[in-house]
Amino acid sequence: MQSRRHPAYRGDQVFEWLHGHNVTDADKMTNLPAALRAELVSEGLTPPAHVAEVHRSADGSQKLLLELGDACRVETVLLPVTRTSDDANVLVDDDDDDDDRDDANAEVAPLAGARRGPATRVSQCLSTQVGCAMGCVFCASGIAGLKRHMTAAEIVSQVTLARQLLGPDEALRNLVFMGMGEPLHNYDATVRAIRILTHPKGLGLAPRRITVSTSGLVPEIDKFGAEFGGKVGLAISLHQADDAKRSALMPVNQRYPIRELLGALRRYPLDRRRRITIEYTLVAGQNDSAEDARRLARLLASLTVKVNLIPMNPIEHSSLGPPTAPRVAEFQASLHGAGLLCFVRRRRGDDVAAACGQLVLDGERPNARFVSRQPRG
Ligand code: SF4
Structure with a gap:
């Protein structure tokens, strides 16, 4: 001005x-x-992106395919959590903070009397890059590689556009940086976007309602912890508790092996009421054995974490798939038995391919390494 x-x-x-x-x-x-x-x-206040397609899932989640100014496409997913008793028998987590346990319990309790606040709380999953350079072999975004970083304006525009689609009974509750891309690889734009989204004259979202998910870039985790004083939530895509196996799944592990990654988690200046989220995608025959569960429990024993078990989303052209429901339950029980807080994440939006990168990559072929290294167990 x-x-x-x-x-x-x-x-x-x-x-x-x-x-x-x-x-x-x-x-x-x-x-x-x-x-x-x-x-x-x-x-003209030219918006940096527009909604090219909206895919609505039968379970209520929506995937928005956004087109950026240079015709690159990214995606963002809206996951509504309506307070019903449908999930009363399923131990699930809706990405609420640990200090918000009352609300999380309200979700699985039968409705009684007046509701507090909007009936539907919405979590939004944001992308930070067009494609991704990290090359995780189980991930559709890793297949095509990195095309470019997104700008802070483009990252924020995902929220701006999504808010225009919310109904009067819906409220944006949580933001998770867990879509296409590695947020800490696009560090400056991610930080700037968070500063805009938490600005009191803007959306004014509490930092604890934001979680940034990383594949394990150790120096950037340290820098990010100092940047926001640990107030922004941190999630780690772990997926394996063994270095050799994790390196085969996630090349970043060759640079920052598990021991170094756990060191960064210990240093993260987390509020004492909160926990770091460990994301563990369960892939049948790859990381879902009883020994895998025991090794994971030993690894995390001294850390303040909660574990999200995510039965893998099926990916077209891939031979990999999720374990059976009983196997998932055994894995969860094993972690519980070892004293770990552990949730099974509901798989949402299967019918709109709502896992990272899948919609944008619709029609692309997985690379040979992806197929040959990961035969279905
Ligand atoms: S899992 Fe995350 S870090 Fe790994 S390739 Fe996919 S988007 Fe990138």
Whole structure:
């Protein structure tokens, strides 16, 4: 605004309209002088992305395929959590914080009387890169490699566009940086996006409602912990408790083996009421044995963590698949028995391929390494 010879506070006002009220039409920014509104309208507040496709799943989740200015495509997923008693017998976690256990319990309790707040809380999964350089062999985003980093504006626009699709009874509750890309590989844009999303004049989301998921970039985990004082949640895609096996699944493990990764988790300046999330995708015959569960429990014994077990989403063209439900239950019971907090994540949006990278990559072929290293067990 100053470079346009307007007072600096006009910048605050435009920021508030854009990020606080989700208004992108300058004509509706009523506290701006008419001349400035006309200036913004004529030059256009060009959004950095638009919704190209919306895929609605039978389970209520929605996958948005977004097109960026250069025609690159990324995806973001909206996962509504309605307070019903449907899941009363299933121990699940909806990405709520540990200090929010009452709300999590409310989700699985029968409805009684008045509800608190909106009936449907929505978690949104955000992408940070077009493709991904990390090359995890189980992940559709890793197949095509990294095309480019997303800008902070593009990352934030996923939230802006999703908010326009929310119904009156829905509220955005949690953001998880767990879509396409490795957020800490695109460190500066990820941090800037979080600062915008948590800004009190913008969406004003509490940092504890945001979780950043990483494949294990140790120096960046340390830097990120210092950046937000541990207030932003951290999730680790672990998936294996053995170095050789993890390196075969996730090449990043060759640079930062499990021992170094666990060191970074111990140093992460986490609030004492919170836990780091360990994501463990269960792949039949690969990492779901009784010995795998025991090794994982030993590894995590001294850490303040919760474990999310995620039965793998089927990927077209892949020979890999999820374990049976009884096998998943045995694995969970084994971790519980060892004293670990452990949840089975519901697989959502199978019918719209709502796992990272799958929609954008629809039609692409997996590479030979992917097929040959991971025969179905
Ligand atoms: S799992 Fe995450 S880090 Fe690994 S290739 Fe996929 S998007 Fe990248």
